[in-house]
Each structure stands twice: as C-alpha cells, then as structure tokens.
Amino acid sequence: MTSAGSYCCLERSSWRLQLWYALLHHPSTLFLNLTELTDQQKEFQEVARKFAREEIVPAAPSYDRSGEYPFPLIKRAWELGLMNGHIPEDCGGMGLGIFDACLITEELAFGCTGVQTAIEANSLGQMPVIIAGNDAQKKKYLGRMTEEPLMCAYCVTEPGAGSDVAGIKTRAVKKGDEYVVNGQKMWITNGGKANWYFLLARTDPDPKCPASKAFTGFIVEADTPGVQPGRKELNMGQRSSDTRGITFEDVKIPKENVLIGEGAGFKIAMGAFDKTRPPVAAGATGLAQRALEEATKYALERKTFGKFIAEHQAVSFLLAEMAMKVELARMAYQRAAWEVDQGRRNTYYASIAKAFAGDIANQCAADAVQIFGGNGFNSEYPVEKLMRDAKIYQIYEGTAQIQRLIISREHLGKFKQ
Amino acid sequence: CFAPFLCLRPPQIRVKPDRTGVVTDGVKHSMNPFCEIAVEEAVKLKEKKLVKEVVAVSCGPQQVQETIRTALAMGADRGIHVEVSGKDYETLGPLQVSKIFAALAKKEQADLIILGKQAIDDDCNQTGQMTAALLDWPQGTFASEVTLEADKLKVVREIDGGLETIKIKLPAVVTADLRLNTPRYATLPNIMKAKKKKIVNVKPADLGVDVSSRLEVLKVDEPPQRQSGVKVETVHDLVEKLKEAGRI
Numbered sequence: 001m002t003s004a005g006s007y008c009c010l011e012r013s014s015w016r017l018q019l020w021y022a023l024l025h026h027p028s029t030l031f032l033n034l035t036e037l038t039d040q041q042k043e044f045q046e047v048a049r050k051f052a053r054e055e056i057v058p059a060a061p062s063y064d065r066s067g068e069y070p071f072p073l074i075k076r077a078w079e080l081g082l083m084n085g086h087i088p089e090d091c092g093g094m095g096l097g098i099f100d101a102c103l104i105t106e107e108l109a110f111g112c113t114g115v116q117t118a119i120e121a122n123s124l125g126q127m128p129v130i131i132a133g134n135d136a137q138k139k140k141y142l143g144r145m146t147e148e149p150l151m152c153a154y155c156v157t158e159p160g161a162g163s164d165v166a167g168i169k170t171r172a173v174k175k176g177d178e179y180v181v182n183g184q185k186m187w188i189t190n191g192g193k194a195n196w197y198f199l200l201a202r203t204d205p206d207p208k209c210p211a212s213k214a215f216t217g218f219i220v221e222a223d224t225p226g227v228q229p230g231r232k233e234l235n236m237g238q239r240s241s242d243t244r245g246i247t248f249e250d251v252k253i254p255k256e257n258v259l260i261g262e263g264a265g266f267k268i269a270m271g272a273f274d275k276t277r278p279p280v281a282a283g284a285t286g287l288a289q290r291a292l293e294e295a296t297k298y299a300l301e302r303k304t305f306g307k308f309i310a311e312h313q314a315v316s317f318l319l320a321e322m323a324m325k326v327e328l329a330r331m332a333y334q335r336a337a338w339e340v341d342q343g344r345r346n347t348y349y350a351s352i353a354k355a356f357a358g359d360i361a362n363q364c365a366a367d368a369v370q371i372f373g374g375n376g377f378n379s380e381y382p383v384e385k386l387m388r389d390a391k392i393y394q395i396y397e398g399t400a401q402i403q404r405l406i407i408s409r410e411h412l413g414k415f416k417q
Numbered sequence: 418c419f420a421p422f423l424c425l426r427p428p429q430i431r432v433k434p435d436r437t438g439v440v441t442d443g444v445k446h447s448m449n450p451f452c453e454i455a456v457e458e459a460v461k462l463k464e465k466k467l468v469k470e471v472v473a474v475s476c477g478p479q480q481v482q483e484t485i486r487t488a489l490a491m492g493a494d495r496g497i498h499v500e501v502s503g504k505d506y507e508t509l510g511p512l513q514v515s516k517i518f519a520a521l522a523k524k525e526q527a528d529l530i531i532l533g534k535q536a537i538d539d540d541c542n543q544t545g546q547m548t549a550a551l552l553d554w555p556q557g558t559f560a561s562e563v564t565l566e567a568d569k570l571k572v573v574r575e576i577d578g579g580l581e582t583i584k585i586k587l588p589a590v591v592t593a594d595l596r597l598n599t600p601r602y603a604t605l606p607n608i609m610k611a612k613k614k615k616i617v618n619v620k621p622a623d624l625g626v627d628v629s630s631r632l633e634v635l636k637v638d639e640p641p642q643r644q645s646g647v648k649v650e651t652v653h654d655l656v657e658k659l660k661e662a663g664r665i
Contacts, residue, residue, distance in 0.1 A: 039483065043490065043608045051602065081605030094606060104605075 041103055048082055048107035056111025063114065063240035064385055067232070069193060070115045070240045078149035082108065083119050084142075086130055086275070091138050092146035097341040098275055102282035102333055109286025113389045114240035116283050118151070121189035121241075123279060124397075125152035127272035128198045128217055132259045141196055141219055153194035155220070155246060156269055159186045163402050165200070165269065166211035170248060172201035172218065179203070179218065179258070181226075181251040187396075191244030192229045194222050199248075200269050203262050215265035219257040226251035237388030274340055277350035277397060281333035284357035284393040288329060291361075291368035291386050292322045298372055309371070318367050325360035332356050348410040355403035358393035365390040436636045438507070448484040451533025453491075455593040457600040458563060459531050460492035467565045468529065470494045474521060476514055478502035482616060489611035490603030496616035497521065501628055508630035510539075513621070515547035520624035522552060527588065529570070534559055534592040545592035555585035561596040 037045065056073055063070045077083050085101045087093025101123065109116040122145070129141055144150060161167035170183025181201050188197075197220045204214040220227065230245035259268055296319055299310035309315045332353040339346035365386040369376035376383045394400040431440045448456075459471045473488035475481040476499040485496035499517050501509050522530055530549075535542035549556035557563070557572030561580070564571040574581045575594050603611070621628045649655045659665045 039486070040608060040612065043483075043486065043603065044605055047602055047605060047608070079604065080602050081607075085605070094609060 037103070041100055044100060045103045045107060047080060048104040049110075051077065051080060051082065052107045052109075052111030056108065056115055060112035060115065060240075061382070061385070063112070067234065067239045069242050070112075070118065071193075073115050074118060074151075075149045077108070077115075077119055083149075084122055084126070084145050086123055086126060087142045087146055088130065088138065091142040093142065097337070098278050099334065099337040099341050102279050102337045105279040106282040106286040106289070106330070106333075109283035110290045111286075112240070113283055113287050113393075114238035116286070117189060117238050117241045117392075118193075120276075120279060120283060121154065122152055124154040124272065124276045125190070125194070125196075125198050127275050128154075128259055128268045129219065131271055131275070132217065132264070132268045133219075137219060137257070137259070144195070150195040151190045151193045153188050153190040153197045154272070155185045155188050155191075155197040156200045157187050158184055159245070162187070163399055165266070166214075168200060168202060168215070170199070170201040171205070172203050172216055172253070174203070174255075174262075177255050179216075179253045179255065181218070181220075181248045181253060183248050185246045185248070187233070187243055188229075188246050189241055189243055189396075191246050192232060192242050196221050197227075197246075198259075198269075198272075199253075200265050203265075211266045213263040215269070216262050217259035217265035217268045218253050219259065220251065220253055224251050224253070236391055237385070238392055239388075273398065274346055274350050277354040278333045278337040278340070278346075280393070280397045281329065281336065281350075281353035281357035284354075284361035284390070285326060285329040285333060287386055287390055287393070288322070288326045288357070288361045288364040291364040291383060292319070292326050294382055294386075295319060295322065295368040295371040298375075302373075315371055318371060322364045322367055325364055329353070329357040329360050347406060348414075351398070351403045351406040351410070354398060355400055355407065358390075358400055358403075361390040361393050362387075432637050432639050436638065437634055438637050446480050446484070448487055449533050449536045449538075451535060451537070451593050451595070453533075453600040454595070454597050455531040455533050455591075456488045456491050456493060457598045458560075458591075458593060459529075460601075461598065462529075462563075462565065463492065463494075472497060472525060472527070474499065474518065476501050476509065476517055476621075478506055485616050486608075486611055487603055489614045489616075490608040491601060492607070493614075495614055497525075497619055498616050499619050499621060499624070501621060505628050508632070509628060510630055510632060511541045511543035511547055513626065513628045513630065514544050515551055516626045517621055517624060517628075518544070518548045519551040520626055521619075522548070522588075524624070529587060530554075530590045531563075532590075532592055534594050545590050549590035552588070552590070554588050554590055556590045556592070557583060557585050558590075558592040559594040560591050561594050563591055563597065 055076060059070070059073060074083070081094065082104055085094055085096035085104065086098075087095070089095040105116060105120060108119060126142060126145065129137055133141070141152075145152065156165060156168065158168050158170065160169065168183075170181060170185065172179040172181045181199065183201060185199075199218045199220045200215055201218065202214055203216040206214075226249045228247040228249065230247065233243045233245075235243060259265070296310070299315050299319060300308055302309045304312070310319065332349070336346050336349035336353040339349050365383065368383040369387055372381055372383050375381045378384065398406070432438075433440050456473065459468070462468045463471050471493040473485050473493040473496045475485050475496075478501070482498055485498055489496055499521070518530060521527075532545050534545065545558055546556060557570060557574060559575045560572045561575045562573035566584070568587055569584050570587060570589055570591070571582065571584050572591060574583065575596070647658065649658055656665070
C-alpha cells in the first residue's frame with residue numbers, strides 16, 4: 001500500500017511540475033514588444049510603404065502584362081537600402097534582423113509580389129552564405145551585392161525533385177582542386193539575372209548515404225562555362241519575376257566555393273529556410289493586405305440596391321473575415337521572425353506562418369475578386385492579378401503540404417517530450 | 418527650419434464639438450511637403466559644398482522629433498527641437514514661430530534659412546516673410562530655383578504673372594515652392610546613420626520668446642452643406658426660377 005500510494009503521489013506531482021515547467025518556459029509568456037514598433041522600424045516601414053505605393057503600384061500592371069524584369073524598380077529599391085538587408089555590416093550591409101526585413105517585405109509585396117519575389121530571391125540565395133560562409137566567401141559574394149545592384153539565386157529544385165530535396169540528382173564530382181557539376185535545375189527565381197547562385201548538388205553517389213551527409217552547397221559564378229539558363233518561364237502570376245530552368249554541363253567550381261565542407265549542404269539549405277520563410281509569409285500577408293484594401297475601397301464606392309455594398313452584411317462579413325486573416329497572418333510572421341532573431345529555433349513558427357499566410361493570401365485574393373463582382377474578373381481592375389499572384393505562395397518555399405508535415409512533426413515532437 | 422503639419426485624410430476632417438478648431442487626436446503628423454522640399458534644397462547645397470552645415474529645426478511637442486529625424490535621414494547634420502506643447506502648441510502661430518526662428522538664427526549664426534512657403538494645415542504663408550522682417554534680412558519667397566553666386570543668392574520666384582528672378586544678399590530667408598526640387602527618400606542606411614546625429618532640446622523661454630498668442634479663435638465652422646438643386650424642364654422655367662430667387 002505504501003509503495004503504491006507514494007507512487008501515485010509522485011506521478012501527480014511530477015505531472016504538475018511538468019506543466020508548471022512548460023508554462024514557465026512557454027515562449028508566449030516572454031513575447032514582448034509586439035504592440036509597438038521601434039522608431040527605426042517605423043521609419044523603415046515608412047520608406048518601404050512610400051516606395052511601394054508611389055512607385056511599385058503604378059508600374060506593376062504593365063510589368064505583369066509584359067513579363068519584363070522590373071530592373072528599374074529593383075535598382076531603386078537597392079538604392080534606398082530596401083534590399084539585401086540581411087547582409088552583415090562588415091560586408092557593407094545593414095545586418096538587419098529577420099523582423100525588420102519582414103516589415104519591409106510586407107510593404108513591398110503590397111505593391112507587387114512579382115517585384116518583391118525578385119528582390120526576396122536575393123535574400124534566399126544569400127542566406128546560405130550568411131549562415132555558413134567563411135569570411136573570404138562572405139566578403140567576396142555578399143560584398144559585391146552592396147556595391148552594385150546585383151541579383152543572386154537559390155538553385156536547389158530540379159524538374160524531378162521539389163519537395164523531396166534529398167531526391168535531387170545534380171552531381172558534383174571532385175577532380176583535383178575543383179568540383180565538376182552536371183545536372184538540371186528548375187523554377188529558379190532570378191535564374192536568368194543572377195550574378196551567382198547557391199547550388200545544392202549531390203557529392204556522395206552512394207544511395208545509402210543519408211541526406212545529412214550526401215549533399216554539398218556551392219557558390220557558383222553565373223558566368224562559369226557550362227552554366228546554361230533556359231528560357232524565361234511563362235507563369236500564372238508574379239509574371240515579372242524571372243523563373244528559369246538551368247542546365248549545368250561540366251561546370252567547374254573551385255573548392256574555395258564549397259560552403260563549410262563536403263556533405264554539409266543539406267543542413268545549410270534547410271537552415272536557410274528558417275530565416276527566409278517568415279519573409280515569404282510577410283509577402284503573402286502584403287498581398288492579402290492589398291486585397292483587403294482594394295476590396296474595402298471598392299465596397300465603399302459601389303452601390304447596389306440603394307446602398308454601398310459595404311453596408312450589405314454579406315459583403316461586410318467577407319471584409320471582416322479578410323481582416324481577421326490578415327491580422328493573424330501578420331502576427332504569425334512577426335512571431336516567427338522574432339523567435340529566430342532571439343536566437344531560437346523557429347521552425348515550428350516559421351512553418352505555421354508560411355502555411356497560414358499562403359492559404360489566406362489565396363482566400364483574400366479570391367474574396368476580393370468576389371467583392372468586385374464582374375469587375376473583379378477583368379484585367380482593368382487590380383484584383384484578378386492578386387489571385388494569380390497568390391497561388392504560388394502555397395507552393396514555393398515549401399508547399400502547403402510540406403509545411404503541414406513540418407508542423408505536425410514539430411507539434412508531436414513537443415508533445416512526446 | 419520647418420513646421421510639422423497635420424495630415425488630414427479626407428473625408429474625415431471633423432470640427433471639434435466646441436468649435437475651437439479641427440480634431441487632431443489620432444491624426445498622423447508628418448513633415449509639411451513644402452518643408453520637405455526645403456530640406457532637400459539645403460541638403461543639395463551641402464552636397465555641392467556650398468554650405469557647411471544643415472541644421473533642421475522644428476517647433477512643437479515630442480512628436481516633432483520624428484520629423485526632425487526624417488530631415489536628418491535626408492542629410493541634415495543636426496537637429497534642434499524647440500519644445501512647445503499643450504495649450505501653447507494649439508495657439509502657436511506664424512508670428513511666434515518666426516520669433517523663435519529669428520532668435521535661433523542669431524544664436525546659431527545662420528547664413529541662410531530655408532523653409533516651406535506655407536504649412537498645408539493652416540496655409541498661412543507668413544512664417545518665412547515674418548522671420549526675414551524680424552531679422553531685417555532679404556527674402557526670396559516662392560522659390561522654384563535657388564543658385565548661390567559668390568555672396569549673393571539668385572532666386573527665381575513663382576509669382577502670379579510668371580517667374581521673377583531676384584538677387585539677394587546673404588544672410589537671407591528663402592521659402593520653397595513646389596517646383597524647387599523633388600525630395601529624396603530617406604534611404605534605410607541613412608535612417609540608421611541619422612540615429613547617431615544629435616537633436617538638441619530648447620525651450621522658447623531659453624530664446625527669450627513669448628509664445629502666447631495675440632489671436633483668439635472665435636469659432637471654426639464646417640463649410641455650409643451643399644444644398645440640393647432643383648431640376649427644371651425648360652429654359653423658360655430656368656429664367657423664371659432665377660428671377661424668383663432674385664438672381665437676375
């Protein structure tokens with residue numbers, strides 16, 4: 001009896017202890033500073049907002065129609081310091097945290113997500129170098145980005161492998177002091193405009209070798225012989241962004257351009273996502289915000305059955321739900337960005353933010369078209385572009401399904417502890 | 418020197434219930450557009466190495482520090498915040514501001530004062546002219562072009578009849594008109610650098626200026642509601658109606 005009794009007591013108290021421990025260490029109790037941005041953050045946001053609304057918004061429709069690369073806008077953004085925010089200060093950058101970068105990204109995306117994706121691809125390409133590059137690599141490849149408006153790209157996806165990064169087939173074979181790369185990449189943003197690429201290739205041919213050791217990350221100069229960008233792909237949306245397939249035919253990469261070392265590539269490629277998913281979520285939120293504002297403006301102008309359509313509950317309820325989604329998406333990406341800026345692993349929050357923002361961007365864009373009615377379907381009004389642009393947010397940077405895989409894994413993992 | 422202005426987004430302009438003014442609570446304050454142009458011109462002169470230092474000045478409550486920071490981010494070297502808040506701020510008008518600017522100009526030994534031609538909340542168009550008068554300095558107002566020629570300033574002014582070019586001796590006061598330049602954006606690196614630039618706090622009393630107003634606002638009213646018109650069928654009816662109303 002004694003041993004059974006004391007055993008029960010121990011279990012109960014240890015459960016209480018665990019709960020108390022969990023509550024004490026739950027990050028939400030430590031989540032401060034959400035309500036007020038710092039003065040500097042507000043100023044950054046102001047510049048980005050002004051640039052987006054005054055320069056990107058008017059130019060976006062024609063770039064969307066022509067598919068032309070919006071280099072003048074990108075150059076302007078670069079001059080204003082709205083690009084390459086993550087580059088460390090000793091390489092000529094501003095060393096901004098992910099939170100600040102997200103604030104800027106949301107504002108630019110409001111203007112046009114095609115333009116913003118072209119700009120964001122720079123951050124994605126640079127991130128492996130920022131987190132894993134040695135001093136020489138950082139100075140060389142990040143330094144040049146702050147000296148002139150150059151683009152870079154993140155080269156991982158292949159025609160046969162997107163979500164299944166471990167399934168990529170591009171091979172890098174060591175020959176003396178170089179690696180010779182052969183393979184095919186696809187859907188590379190800035191593929192035809194990049195000055196250099198971050199490339200993930202398989203260095204260990206043994207199929208039994210685990211993903212964590214089989215791949216290597218390289219920096220490849222775009223003008224290396226054998227690098228062949230394909231044609232600019234014609235996509236549903238974000239049409240001003242340059243997306244291409246790239247063929248690597250006997251491309252020689254010096255060993256100095258290996259990030260960390262052979263076999264370290266997979267972890268670097270995945271590590272970059274924790275820092276780039278919040279900005280992508282911010283981009284989707286910017287699009288959703290645009291949808292909400294355009295729909296609201298229209299609903300206060302258009303009359304039906306003797307009233308402004310905003311006064312009909314069917315429409316005002318749609319707007320309310322759009323507003324709910326936008327606010328929550330914003331909070332989600334801000335949380336994910338804040339977590340990683342605090343030095344914590346933010347995979348769980350980053351995936352939640354990206355999954356949620358991608359989904360609501362699509363919902364809000366579609367609802368905006370609905371509120372515009374027949375006009376919404378027409379290319380003279382801005383919302384059909386939003387619907388076309390929104391779709392990719394459920395696909396790139398980790399599909400909606402992959403995000404759910406990650407979230408469930410993280411959630412169950414936490415629960416089992 | 419510049420004044421912050423009230424950013425009013427129509428159609429939300431509302432007269433206060435006590436009819437002493439317009440509701441300003443919760444309205445975002447930002448730099449007067451003409452003053453932005455003035456800051457830009459000053460920074461341009463510095464870039465051409467024609468002036469040594471650009472000092473941005475603003476009078477008002479704590480919030481004006483944000484506008485001074487914007488000026489610093491655009492390229493001004495340092496800022497002076499003349500603190501006027503509460504009731505004093507509500508009654509602060511061009512005469513008091515000019516007195517403050519005149520006192521500061523003497524203290525700082527300024528050679529040139531550039532400000533916006535008018536603030537877009539009150540449209541007074543008086544501060545520049547009054548400041549020049551108080552200092553007994555020449556003035557070039559409504560400037561659409563400013564060129565420094567040795568110790569003289571050539572100012573092209575936008576006037577009702579067209580453009581007038583004048584030459585004035587320094588020190589002088591210039592007020593900026595719309596076409597003087599296109600203000601630059603504050604770039605993000607400059608915003609970060611601006612944080613290290615100094616803003617000094619000063620009180621009007623320190624400058625020997627009394628900010629009490631000689632003016633009393635009796636009332637502020639909204640413009641009369643537009644009356645709906647009447648439709649008539651024929652020109653004859655129109656003439657009859659106009660006669661009835663005593664208009665013809």
